[in-house]
Amino acid sequence: MLHTPHIAFIGAGNMAQAILKGMLAAGYPQEKISASGRTQSKVDILAAQTGIHTSTDNLAVCQQADVIVLGVKPAMMGDLVKSIAPAVDPTKQLIVSIAAGVLADSIETWLGKKMPIVRCMPNTPSLVGHGAAGLFATGNVSAVQKTTATTIMQSVGLALWVESEEHIDAVTAVSGSGPAYYFLMMEAMMTGAQELGLSAQVAQQLVLQTAIGAAQMAQQSDQTPEQLRIAVTSPKGTTEQALNTFNKGGFSALCGQAMTAAYHRSKELAQLFKA
Incomplete structure (x- = not known):
């Protein structure tokens, strides 16, 4: 890889925090990770704990990112993705979704553009560094982007690729639940x-x-x-x-x-x- 990608976490809940803290523990540069959340006090605490840049401005965080990790609840995903669409560039960025039950096609529809997307199904043992995740990449995800997604999820456990998006449902039934x-x-x-x-x-x-x-x-x-x-x-x-x-x-x-x-x-x- 020619450079270290900047990873932006949109939504700083338990799973997103587990992943980004795992990345930091594995030696990923803190200046290459940022996160946004809805509550200023919560993102301030995260910044103090980790040293990463945090914000309540999703658009600003997205603009500086090579990889955008969507970590909000599935029911919130539509509105969130529509709101960040102006800051998303399909030629330069990768979307990684860790939301259960949200199809890649739906994310593209909300963005209004074709996009390299990786869907990931992590599980709660990721919170203690022993997670098991299944990942699926759409056809326009590059080899370098797949390597980046693997690096992100391996920071909190096992990361395995599946061939079909439908297999994410099987991953959910096995390791997700x-x-x-x-x-x-x-x-x-x-x-x-x-x-x-x-x-x-x-x-x-x-x-x-x-x-x-x-x-x-x-x-x-x-x-x-x-x-x-x-x-x-x-x-x-x-x-x-x-x-x-x-x-x-x-x-x-x-x-x-x-x-x-x-x-x-x-x-x-x-x-x-x-x-």
């Missing part, structure tokens, strides 16, 4: 542990550490999760009894049904927020 699936499992296990006589504190610590350990084993092992499960399941042992109970309840099928429901809802939201 996925943390809640694991939180639900943790809740259920904590409740079960307490019913077996453990204190709430001991139950929580054991469940959370077990989740961390299992995830790290799966990441670091050459074996698949299926192979790891089989390895820990002794014939006629305690684990086998627990897994048999899960299977009798249709656990695997239920997981698939839940993800399918999330996928279809993601597609419905895309139509709801469509320009």
Whole structure:
């Protein structure tokens, strides 16, 4: 890359702040990041925390940017994009949208011009630097711009490209909503542990550490999760009894049904927020 792109975050909510702070922690120059928000006091706090330039003027922030990251809520996206359209130059800038359910075509319609656009579906573990994001690029996004988008999202975790914008709905069902699936499992296990006589504190610590350990084993092992499960399941042992109970309840099928429901809802939201 011939120069370090200037990244402007329009909307400085939790996810946008997680990403820009991750970029700074990874060594991205603070003078190359700016952010705008609706409340002066909030952007002042962000400026004091990070040293980046902040403003309540979206147009001014956009004008100096090579990459514009749209971080507002989906319902606000239409009005926001229309308002910044005069400051957006398709020949020089890239739009990165982290708003769920907002199609690239809708962004172009609101801008009134064709534009290089990357849609990104991050998830809440990005707030602690362990996110998982899926990215989709429209056809006019350059290789250099894709590299920039990857750099932005890798600052807070894993960033993987998908071939079709429709696949973003699948990413939403897997990793976008996925943390809640694991939180639900943790809740259920904590409740079960307490019913077996453990204190709430001991139950929580054991469940959370077990989740961390299992995830790290799966990441670091050459074996698949299926192979790891089989390895820990002794014939006629305690684990086998627990897994048999899960299977009798249709656990695997239920997981698939839940993800399918999330996928279809993601597609419905895309139509709801469509320009």
